[in-house]
Amino acid sequence: AQSVSQHNHHVILSEAASLELGCNYSYGGTVNLFWYVQYPGQHLQLLLKYFSGDPLVKGIKGFEAEFIKSKFSFNLRKPSVQWSDTAEYFCALTTDSWGKLQFGAGTQVVVTP
């Protein structure tokens, strides 16, 4: 069975700092990878996704992620965070045509002014 692991459960950083959140998965076949964000009191929103092609994916709000197949990784990055990036970030994958998402445990990111 496939699984998704996120290395950091809680990250605190200052505004303008760079952010990188780790995500690794275990699955031997083809995967589709996602990063979702959940702002306080709001629903999950899609930040970006990777299905195929260029392994460097750019998403909304200045986020990007890189798929490294050899490392089974899909790390999320943002060069300079803002206070409004305070949220919980979830890495997820699908492996079937139904699109059933398997989520990582999530990383709570707190950006201090």
Added chain:
Amino acid sequence: GAVVSQHPSRVICKSGTSVKIECRSLDFQATTMFWYRQFPKQSLMLMATSNEGSKATYEQGVEKDKFLINHASLTLSTLTVTSAHPEDSSFYICSARGRGVDTQYFGPGTRLTVL
């Protein structure tokens, strides 16, 4: 963008009662809807997948007789928690996907508290 709503946003009920949660896709036809459960400070766990007009497919360990899912139309799916108990208290989230669309759109969730 695609919008998914859930109703109610919050419900408190007594142990032994049943609770129905609605999930609606407001501006697109949802051929597939998913129901997730999220415990405090934990990730989302998929409970079941439903396709319009057919029976839901439940994930291992999810009791189909306890969590009744109906996907009667292309814009509405319901989750009924039957004979709810305190351990069913959780945050229930639905998502919806349109035909040929590879992205799921999430509802805002329903906080269920069983006393």
